[in-house]
Amino acid sequence: MKLFIKTGITSLILASLIISPMASAATSPGLGAANTFNVLSSSYVNTTPGTTLAGDLGYTTGPATAPTVGGNTHVANSTYNQAGIDQGNALTFLNSQPCTFNFAPGPINLATDTTHGPVGVYTPGVYCMTGAASVTASATVTLDGAGVYIFRMDGALTTGANSIVSLINGASACDVWWTPTQATSLGANSTFAGTDIDAAGISVGDGVIWNGQALAFGGTVTTDNDTFTSPTCNTSRGATPAGPTSAPILPNTGSGSSTSFTTLAVAAAATLAVAVLGALALKKQRSL
Secondary structure, three states, X not given: OHHHHHHHHHHHHXXXXXXXXXXXXXXXXXXXXXXXXXXXXXXXXXXXXXXXEOOEEEEOEOOOOOOEXXXXXXXXXXXXXXXXXXXXXXXXXXXXXXXXXXXXXXXXXXXXXXXXXXXXXXXXXXXXXXXXXXXXXXXXXXXXXXXXXXXXXXXXXXXOOOOEEEEEOOOOHHHEEEEEOOOEEEOOOOEEEEEEEOOOOEEEOOOOEEXXXXXXXXXXXXXXXXXXXXXXXXXXOOEOOOOOOOOOOOOOXXXXXXXXXXXXXXXXXXXXXXXXXXXXXXXXXXXX
């Protein structure tokens, strides 16, 4: 009996240690049909030559000057429409995740803030702002370490000219997400990384280098002699967004099941806890 109790308590502690970080870690959504797009918009504006897209381009209303597209161009076809649905589902999934850090109310300069940690340096997590977000001109924001980064702001996203979003120590553009509620504007000759989902519109200044995706289905994307590269991302990227009328689901470990590993682990830990408590109660009763 003593051996069972000790083993059970040890297992319960280990289960708690395993579950805790998994439950709080940020998770990238799947992008479905939108996964291959560098630019997805209702209206796409490009008036000067020089813009290059490594991936796909999608729009309803096209540009005066076509960019160089390494992938496919989808003009209001079925792939384009499905990508728009998948963009919306991914945004819902991102916005459903709990904040791991809340900034003080109001606009936040990500390059100068020190309340979250070292100035200009961010580790994986969900960063939430009640106002706009910005990066000062010529400043650098460094994303440090492998994992998912979600920057959620109730306002616009603006980066200054010559600013840089840098990825180090395993950070990947596949797992960097920006979800402003107002328009995005990237300054000239800046370097940016990740997927920006912003139906309010995305304006990319002259000479920007962007490793990632501008997803603005329902809005306008404007480019000007810019270079888009595409990170090599897993098609699912983690969690699969739910269908258009369903709530997003958590990651699962096997096909045909929408139950997450965390959910199963929690259930197992709860069952173990009941067994341990029952054994302790039985031991106490026998000692009386």
